[in-house]
Amino acid sequence: MAKLRTRNHKVVLARSAGGDTGISIILINLGLFMFLPMWYILIQSLKPLDELWMFPPRFYVISPTFKNFRDLFTLMNISWVPFSRYIFNTLLTSVAGTFGHLLLASMASYALAKIKFPGREGMFQIVQLSLMFNSTVTAITSFILMANLHWLDTYWALIVPAWCSSLGLYLMKQFMDTNVNDSVLESARLDGAGEFRTFWIIAMPMVKPAWLTLIIYSFQGLWNAGASMYIYSEQYKSLNYAIGQITAGGIKRAGASAAAQVIMMLVPILVFVVSQSNIIETMGSSGMKD
Amino acid sequence: MATKTAEKKATSRELTKMQWKLKEAKQNWVAYLMVAPYMIFFTLFTIVPVVFSILLSFTDFNMLEVPNIVWLKNYVTLFFDDDVFLIAIKNTFIFAVIVGPASYLMSFLVAWFINELPPKVRAIVTLIFYAPSISGQAYLIWATLFSSDSYGWANAVLLKLGIIDTEIAWFQDEKYVMPLCIIVALWTSLGTSFLAFIAGLQGIDHSLFEAGAVDGVRNRWQELYYITLPSMKPQLMFGAVMSITGSFGFGGIVTALAGFPSVNYCAHTIMHHLEDYGGQRYEIGYSSAIAVLLFLIMVGANLLVKKIISRLGT
Numbered sequence: 001m002a003k004l005r006t007r008n009h010k011v012v013l014a015r016s017a018g019g020d021t022g023i024s025i026i027l028i029n030l031g032l033f034m035f036l037p038m039w040y041i042l043i044q045s046l047k048p049l050d051e052l053w054m055f056p057p058r059f060y061v062i063s064p065t066f067k068n069f070r071d072l073f074t075l076m077n078i079s080w081v082p083f084s085r086y087i088f089n090t091l092l093t094s095v096a097g098t099f100g101h102l103l104l105a106s107m108a109s110y111a112l113a114k115i116k117f118p119g120r121e122g123m124f125q126i127v128q129l130s131l132m133f134n135s136t137v138t139a140i141t142s143f144i145l146m147a148n149l150h151w152l153d154t155y156w157a158l159i160v161p162a163w164c165s166s167l168g169l170y171l172m173k174q175f176m177d178t179n180v181n182d183s184v185l186e187s188a189r190l191d192g193a194g195e196f197r198t199f200w201i202i203a204m205p206m207v208k209p210a211w212l213t214l215i216i217y218s219f220q221g222l223w224n225a226g227a228s229m230y231i232y233s234e235q236y237k238s239l240n241y242a243i244g245q246i247t248a249g250g251i252k253r254a255g256a257s258a259a260a261q262v263i264m265m266l267v268p269i270l271v272f273v274v275s276q277s278n279i280i281e282t283m284g285s286s287g288m289k290d
Numbered sequence: 291m292a293t294k295t296a297e298k299k300a301t302s303r304e305l306t307k308m309q310w311k312l313k314e315a316k317q318n319w320v321a322y323l324m325v326a327p328y329m330i331f332f333t334l335f336t337i338v339p340v341v342f343s344i345l346l347s348f349t350d351f352n353m354l355e356v357p358n359i360v361w362l363k364n365y366v367t368l369f370f371d372d373d374v375f376l377i378a379i380k381n382t383f384i385f386a387v388i389v390g391p392a393s394y395l396m397s398f399l400v401a402w403f404i405n406e407l408p409p410k411v412r413a414i415v416t417l418i419f420y421a422p423s424i425s426g427q428a429y430l431i432w433a434t435l436f437s438s439d440s441y442g443w444a445n446a447v448l449l450k451l452g453i454i455d456t457e458i459a460w461f462q463d464e465k466y467v468m469p470l471c472i473i474v475a476l477w478t479s480l481g482t483s484f485l486a487f488i489a490g491l492q493g494i495d496h497s498l499f500e501a502g503a504v505d506g507v508r509n510r511w512q513e514l515y516y517i518t519l520p521s522m523k524p525q526l527m528f529g530a531v532m533s534i535t536g537s538f539g540f541g542g543i544v545t546a547l548a549g550f551p552s553v554n555y556c557a558h559t560i561m562h563h564l565e566d567y568g569g570q571r572y573e574i575g576y577s578s579a580i581a582v583l584l585f586l587i588m589v590g591a592n593l594l595v596k597k598i599i600s601r602l603g604t
Contacts, residue, residue: 015510027403027415030396034477035418037431040443044434056446108328117318118311123329130336131531132592134539136561137585138339140568140577141346145339164331167482195320224426229569240426247430265425269417272424276413283482283489287524288531288596 068255097162157230346578364579390537393479401487483529490525
C-alpha cells in the first residue's frame, strides 16, 4: 500500500520530493514568464522620462512618479471629442450590453434547463456548436446585416450582439442544470407560481455565482472592445480606441501611453479579483458532455 | 423516466408521437416565450451570418453590382490561384497546432500544480496566470520589450552580452515574427479553459483519491492518469473547445505587433486574408468563401478533438 499523509484534513498520496521540486521549478519559471511583462507595464508607467529612455531598460524604477498619469489626463483634456464622451460610450455599451445579456441568457437558460419542451435539445446543441467558431467567421456578413438594419454607426451595433453571446448562455444553462433543485421549482409551481415568477424569485437567487460570471465575461469583452468596423463617427467610439490613439502618439507620449495601459488593464483585473471565487464556482459545472 | 411514462401514456391514448410533441409544446408555451428573445437575436447575429456566408461564397458579390452565381469558382481560385491564401492556411495551421495544444497543456498543468496549494496562495497564483488574458491590449508590452531600438529589453540584453552588435528589428524580420507572435499568443492564452480546469480539479470527489491510494496507486502520475483525468473529462472537453477556438482566432495580436500585412506575409493568417478581401477590397463573395473555410476548419478541429477526448480512458 502506498504511503499516505494528511493535508487540510484530507488523506492524500505522499508526494515525492523530487517531483515537488521539479514542479516548483516549472511553475516558478512559467509564473515569471506570465508576470514579468505585466510588472514591466506597471513599472514603465511610474518611470520619469529619463528613466524610460535609459539603457539598458530596467525592471525597477529608481525615482517613481505619477507624472505620466497627470500627463495622460492633460492629453485627455485636449482631445478633439471631449474625453468624457469616450468614457460615456464605453460605460453605456458595457452596461446595456451586459444587463441585456444577463437577462436574456438567464431566462433562456432557465427554460432550456428546467422546462421540458420539444426542441430544447436542438436549441442548446446549436448554441454549443457556436462555441466552436469565433466572430471572425461572421464578420463580413454581420456587417452587411448591420447595414441593412441601419444600425451602422449607432450604439445598437455594439450593444445588441453582446446580448446573445453563446458562452454566457452555455455557462448559465450548465450551472442551472447542476445547482437548481427541481423539487424546489416543483413546489413553487404547485403553489401556483407561473414560470416567470419561479424563474425570477426561486431560480435566479440560486445562481448568483453564474450571473456574476456572465456579467464579468460580458463586461470584459465590451470594456476591451477597440475600434469597431460598425462605427465611423468619432463621438461613438470607445475608450479603448481613444486610449489607443494617445498611445499611437509616438515617443514623446511614451510615459502617458504607459499610464494609459495600466489603467486599461487594471479595471478588468480588479473586477476579476473581487469575483474570482464565484467564477471558479461557475466553471465547476462548465463541463461538456459528448 | 418521466418521458418514458409519458410516452406510454401517449400510446395508451393512441396519440401519435407528433401529436404528443405538439401537446407538450402547447402545454409549455411559456418556455418558448422565455427562450424567444435570446434565440431571435442569436439567430440574427450568429446563425443568419453563417448561412448567409455559405450562400454568398457561391457568388461574386462585391457590394456594387448585382451578384452572379459562380458556384465553386471562389474556392477553386483560393486553392489554385491565390498564393497568399496558401501562406495564410499554412500559418494558421502552424499557429493553431502549436498554440492550441501548448496552451491547453499549460492551462491543465498549471491548474494541476496549484491544486494542492492553500486557497489564498492558489487565488494569487491563479490571478498571475489569468491576468494577461483579460487585460485587453496589455500584450502590446511585448512590442516594447522587443522593440527595434536598444531601448527594447531583448536588444539591450543581447547587446550587453555581446551576442549581437546591431539591434534586431524583431517584428520586421521574417525569421522572428512567427515565433514571437506564438510566444505572445501563449502568454495571453491561459483563459477560460484554465479556470474550468481549476474548478474541475477542485470538484473531484476526494474519496476517489483515498480509494485509489488504497487500491495501489503509487505516485501522482498514476493518480493523474487513473483518477484525475477520467474524473474531469467534461471540463477537459469544454477546455479543449475554448483553446481550439481561441488558437484559430488570434490574428489580432499579429496585426497589433507585426502590422498588416506582416513583412512578406510571413505571419499572414486566414483571418488577415478575410479582412483583406472583405474589409478592404469589398470582394464579399470571395471573402465569404474564406470565412466558410475558416468555419469548417474551426468546427472540424473542435469535433475531431472532442471525439479524441471522449475516447480517453475508455
